[in-house]
Amino acid sequence: MERKEVEIVVYGAEVLCPSCVNLPSSKETYEWLEAAIGRKYADQPFKITYVDIYNPPAEADKKEFAEKVIEEDMFYPVVLLEGKIVGEGNPKLKTIYAELEKYGYVSA
Known part of the structure; x- marks a missing residue:
């Protein structure tokens, strides 16, 4: 079965969000998820992909969502999988895996 390459985007910032002081940084979360x-x-x-919410890429969708994270005071990192929020603040692998499996991913 040919499966579509799923896009996961981690939105975050260098500075930890105020409610996330004891959690890993957005970049660390991104690297941990990737691994x-x-x-x-x-x-x-x-x-x-990692998107810095204060310095987003020119792509309209990523730029708009980065602004939304700031405006709505979302807990970052915010993890999007194919445009759907699957984690906020402290993303859970189990939730992300379950979403990936909906796209036909099979654990090794």
């Missing part, structure tokens, strides 16, 4: 997903779904393509 964990890569191990669990070995040889299954996925794209993971």
Whole structure:
């Protein structure tokens, strides 16, 4: 079965959000997710991108969501999988894995 490459976007900032002081940074969360997903779904393509909410890329969708994270005081990092929020503040691997499996990913 040919599966679509799922895009995961981690929105965050260098500075920890006020409610997230004891949690890993957004960048650390991004690196941890990339490694964990890569191990669990070995040889299954996925794209993971880190977006700094204070310095977003020019892509309209990413820029708009980065602004939304700031405006709505969301707990970051905010993890989006194919445009759906699957984690906020302290994302849970179990939730992200369950969402990936809806797209046909199978754990190694």
